[in-house]
Amino acid sequence: MPELPEVETIVRALQSNVGAGIKHIEIKREDILRLQEFSVLELQGQNIKNIRRRGKFLIFELGRDLNLIFHLGMSGRFYMLASAEEPAEKHVHVIVHLNNGINLVYQDPRRFGGVWLVKERERFFRNMGREPLSPDFSATYLEDILKYRKAPVKNLLLNQNLISGIGNIYADESLFAAGIRPDRPAGSLSRQDIKKLHRSIRKVLRQGIELRGTTFRDYRDAFNESGGFQDYLKVYGRHNQPCPQCGQPIERIRIGGRSTHFCTNCQR
Ligand SMILES: [Zn+2]
Incomplete structure (x- = not known):
């Protein structure tokens, strides 16, 4: 998507x-x-x-x-x-x-x-969440929307009324970059975790833009050509393939109906 x-x-x-x-x-x-x-x-x-x-x-x-x-x-x-x-x-x-x-x-x-x-x-757009690359998307804002919540952190990252623009691919990649399991209750993240996640989200999205998007299946750019980020995916779509960090096979589970990829060893 x-x-x-x-x-x-x-x-x-x-x-x-x-x-x-x-x-x-x-x-x-x-x-x-x-x-x-x-x-x-x-x-x-x-x-x-x-x-x-x-x-x-x-x-x-x-x-x-x-x-x-x-x-x-x-x-x-x-x-x-x-x-x-x-x-x-x-x-x-x-x-x-x-x-x-x-x-x-x-x-x-x-x-x-x-x-x-x-x-x-x-x-x-009145109910749309903040833009993750805008200055008002701060670590404090991320903390505000995650704290006390029992829902898996990944679900909240996908909620367009909280943060706008993140979907399945960049949620999985951001959580891997931050070393956080996607099924962790959002409220259980420490201040340190949240800071890491905040940095990871912005970094992964910027890389995605730099590489002109991810073509997993259908996506093409404005010239009807494929993107480049699919070659740099670390977990998304890599079920059973070795984790690029530790070599363990990447897990795939379903969270909120969405297929979710992560490394049980690198993400806690
Ligand atoms: Zn790993």
């Missing part, structure tokens, strides 16, 4: 389209539109003021109070094509035709993602 580093990678590549105008938007499947606070026709002729990310959402800021928001769900892709080219792939739900010779293509075979036409961004 595309997480913070993957969506960030896409957003950065899309920046070249800021300033371009929308000629028209082709919606191939109406049910992919999750919310329409205005008609899609209102976006025609609008210029892209900004393209940004919030959590795992990709946001196009158009005119005043016109935001076109995408989520890639489990298997979604968002990429650029020259306007003369036809998307070769199936499950293309939206094509945004720009006046700079580029088409933006959104596809999502499993349709866990979606498209939102939103007036007020702040209201739409």
Whole structure:
């Protein structure tokens, strides 16, 4: 599933389209539109003021109070094509035709993602947790959201209302980097553990962005190409393979319905 580093990678590549105008938007499947606070026709002729990310959402800021928001769900892709080219792939739900010779293509075979036409961004994101790479995501904040909680620490890292943008891959990798078992009750972490985890989360996410995301199955970047972080995964998707630190086989368990990878020797 595309997480913070993957969506960030896409957003950065899309920046070249800021300033371009929308000629028209082709919606191939109406049910992919999750919310329409205005008609899609209102976006025609609008210029892209900004393209940004919030959590795992990709946001196009158009005119005043016109935001076109995408989520890639489990298997979604968002990429650029020259306007003369036809998307070769199936499950293309939206094509945004720009006046700079580029088409933006959104596809999502499993349709866990979606498209939102939103007036007020702040209201739409009001329940979203803090951005883990922003200055307000401090070790103290992490401590505040973990303390007294009996839930496994991994569940809380995945809770988008507490921290936005972390999914299964980067949760497992961050916990490995911090040496903390994913099934530990969150409230049992010491101050030292929390500081380590805080550093690890930021480090792993930054590495993910630097390497242009993780292509485990479906993810492709804005050029429809694979990321690079999959070659650096230490535990995620490495069930029964040797731990890169101690050589013991990596365990896989289920936590909160999500498959979870860790080393019983290096993570306590
Ligand atoms: Zn190990």
